[in-house]
Amino acid sequence: MTVAAELELQSFVLLRLGERRFAVAANQIAELVAPSRVFRFPHRTSKIEGVILRRGRIVPVCDVAEALVGKRLHTRRFYLLAVRRYGKQTEWVALPVTGECELINTEMSSASASDAPHVAGWLSHDGDVIEVLNINALTPGPDQKPAEAAAIGTAEARP
């Protein structure tokens, strides 16, 4: 491999949601944590399930499985703590994942205009073509409020 080719390689964390695998840029991942108790309280942000307590921090749990594979995870084993950017600030968001994650180095193909907003790009690994996730587009935040509010309509609070 040439020096130029090595420079194209990036690190990604491969995660599994049910039978499907997805990738997140490794620099957007803080850690992978064991199952934790989810604390629930009333709120109206539909994508947020509750919060977990991790090293003194209260981290929102965002179940992305419904958006990505069409159903919520029932056999959840770990939480992947991703770094979500809000303007100049960053906060952790816990993504429930099935099974352990894997760190790989590979090249990423950029997303095209026809890809969904949550797709940051594509990579090829072990014969699979895997979506690289855009955490900012996938998880809720003030920037997504109008669209999500319209989608939720008159949803009940989620205790």
Added chain:
Amino acid sequence: MPPAVPAKPGPLREEQIILFRISGQHFAVSSASVQEVRSVDSMTGLTVEITAPGLRKVRHVAQRGDKSLFIVNGAAHFGLAPSPGALIFVLRKTRTALLVDGIEKMTSMTRLQALPQAFCHEERSWYRGLTALDQIVVPVVKPEGFLSLEELAILDAAMPAVEPTVEKAAASTLEGTESAT
């Protein structure tokens, strides 16, 4: 590993709080925000019914002098299962009294973490933030978040005519109670 460090929780400071229950959910409120704690029974006869369009969470109003105190059903406000409610918190510097099921304990919190920005709907006006008490995460309510200015305007417009005798009795009884702090 990420180059940017996530926002850290706020600085340590101790604040007295009341941990209370509504429909099996725990919440906290600053003791300094609670002017009085009344039993529902003690309010019997001191309130009048009110029906405001689209505001099911307020069914009763008490008069304190020339000020109306709207009693907000906590379960209805948070979208929880209906619950009868046993106590009323009169919230300082507001026109709100909050109907709750009961007090769990008086305690103190040393750290209040801002509500994560992933929560981006009405809850941002409901809560000051979150705190961890004995490894349990509890939302800390914002006293002014129970009734918006628009809701107060609707309630004012729906105010029933209050009989002077009831008004006087309500005012004298409410003023004679002790503060929660």
